[in-house]
Amino acid sequence: MTEFAQQVVAGLASGSIYATLALAIVIIYRSTGVVNFAQGELATFTTFIAWTLVEHGVGYWGAFALTVLIAFGGGVALERVVVRPVERGPVLTVVILTIGLFIMLGGLSNWIWKAEVRSFPPNRPFPTSTWDLGGVAISKQDVGILGVTLGLVLLLYLLFQHTKIGLALRAAALNPAASRLVGVRVGWMLALGWGLAAAIGAVAGLFTAAASPPLDPNMMRPILIYAFAAAVLGGLESPVGAIIGGLTVGVLLNLVVTYDSHVHLELDRLRLPIAFLVILTVLLVRPGGLLGRVAVRRV
């Protein structure tokens, strides 16, 4: 029983990281209708920037904050410079563009920082010691990460539902033409969406580096798939769904290990294929995910 509980706890821990990246994916999808394939590589890139800052003497938390800001600016710049020329066209063109970014940023990270072994100072961002709860070890770091993730969702919810700019963000995504007529600068709203997503992605990257050192240029590749599964499961338009989806995927993948000890299907090697199955199943059975709206497409 404690094994089960331990796996659930571990699943929640990894799940929070998937949830954070999924949150970034959802923000961009909600603001621009695009799935940003480069979200993971962008997170990696910004995490390496953070590491570089720390290497040059900036304190961890200072580097954290600075990186989030840089990521925000980078996201805005990316949208204004690279995405803007094609954003009026078909969504698929923008998606191909994000795939180009995926490839390019991955290459850049490898080029600039190379695949050396490096990690952040220990006990950052949260202490790695654990509490013991009835035989189950709960890491303070995992709790911290989960807490920050939930906090982010709360902040985003407040932003979208209770602020003027949040309303403008939603409007720009739903009906850009009508938004412009009421004076919303749609272009900047899209840029804001990218900036927010990049900032959240940076947080996801920093958490990943903390939770599974060392820091390496390919670290977000699998996480991107788990995040896609999480976002799709929760509903691509729902930030809360991203959290639920992420935690579910995390727990699911970990429980598979437990189950596997009984059936010996070596399922623990199949984490990525399982994530793929989640994506496929959800999109076929209930495309809107758990919390999203279902867009009907009939011919």
Added chain:
Amino acid sequence: MSRLAAARGAATALALVVAVAAIFLAPRWVSDIKLAQMGVYFIALLGLNIVTGYTGQISLGHSAFMAIGGYTTAILVVDHGVRDLWTIPLAGLVAGVAGFLVGLPALRLSGLYLALVTFGLAVAMPDLLRWDKLESVAKGGQAIQLFNSPALTGKGFENVDLLGHSVTFTRAVHYLTWAVALVLVVVAWLLLRGAPGRAFRAVRDSEVAATSSGVNIAAYKTLAFAISAAYAGIAGSLLVIAVAFADPQSFPAKLSLTLLVGVVVAGLGSLWGVLAGAAFIQFLPDLAVHVSKAQGVPDTVYGAALILIVLVLPTGVAGGLHRVLAPLATRLYTRS
């Protein structure tokens, strides 16, 4: 015969002659293996172009079909002693069936979602090939060696007897790949020229209009997937024959993305640009090395190229060609 048709016929004949000549002459400047690899990309791109360019279904999963084709060949050659040449169409068939099976649920997924799902498939495939439960078939991630197998033409190092001439194994592979490529180009051209091609284009331009004209959308979309998967399977098979081994690392998800770059460079929906696309993805890493030998440089250039093309030349090489040739065609057309 109208002037335009005559001009087209002459151009095609000329292109064919140039192509055959190029196949024989190119090994003077470029290594056989690289040419063979370009041929592999070319075939895969031909197929991907059909499904993405013509019917507008974006697939990021074609590396998985290449893997299926490649592993079919490897298993047949090594475990069952089937002559490698015969495995090529078989690989295409198996991959084609897989493509059909993927194409069915794909019907329910629109652009973005299909891209997500097929990407997931591409990512999942290498891990699937490494799965312990498939070890009897896929050798659990270890390379399946075709080298030295009696069923492999030339066993991977001997010279091959080709119409009385003795050529190296690598040269034979080069000829084989491009011969298959030529055949597949003709097949594709016939397909796209005829009813299926028209149906594909109708589906891409407007599904609603196509349905109301009586086109069986589902059938054609699935057909496109199956055909493109078969092409990819054949490409994978040829790749495995060329390098004489098969392992999961040969078919990473990144290969799907590389193919996408090729198809975008080529220009969606045309056979002409595909050659340029294949050349691009094959030789770019070699050129990128001149910039810097560091790891990650080819990817940076690939990615930058994809971005630039999307921004600057969205219709790819084919579109560019079209813009250059269109005035010429118009003149030929209006005179007759």
Added chain:
Amino acid sequence: MALLELDGVDARYGRVQVLHGVSLSVADEEVVAVLGGNGAGKTTTLRAISGLVAQSGEIRFGDQRIGGSAPERVARLGIAHVPEGRGIFGELSVRDNLRLGAYLRRKGFAESYERVRGYFPWLEQRGEQQAGTLSGGEQQMLALARALMARPRLLLLDEPSLGLAPIVVRELFRIVGELNEREGLAVLVVEQNAKLALRSSSRAYVLETGRVAIEGPSGELAENESVRKAYLGY
């Protein structure tokens, strides 16, 4: 000086030119109608003013040149455009739609809402309802209310009667008239229903294939039988 002035305006969609040298004006507190058949370029005229379509020629609003400006800027200068098809946000609530109307107001929502509520009292109860679930007439009213939230000086109304029952249309035009009289709101209304539009406006322009065919006081145009038969179809 006129509030709004168009001088030799051309407009094109891609390569197709739709407006050819259109000139018209709207004075302060005036209601002007733009009439004509399908494809005459009526909607395009409004879109040219709002910056939604590529155009050349001069467009002046007050003393500002707005030809070629982005829609956001045009809105900021005090022009509210209720487009064809209403342009409301179906997935958002009625209240959110109104909030967006007041997006540019620094004083914010409450003050604008008070004024608008007077003209559309029923909006109060429907605040949380999803705008897309309103009836056609209610949506048109909502679109108008949203435009008013911005306290515009000029209202551009594109085919408000489209798809609405006559009784709803009459109510709509009544409210527009009231807005014009009480608030001094200038209105440029594009309409296919020429009779109603002429009754509600002081001047009118009739467009034909992208050009101004006839213009004049609405009363005169309405009484001129040959004009009515030739251009307005009744």
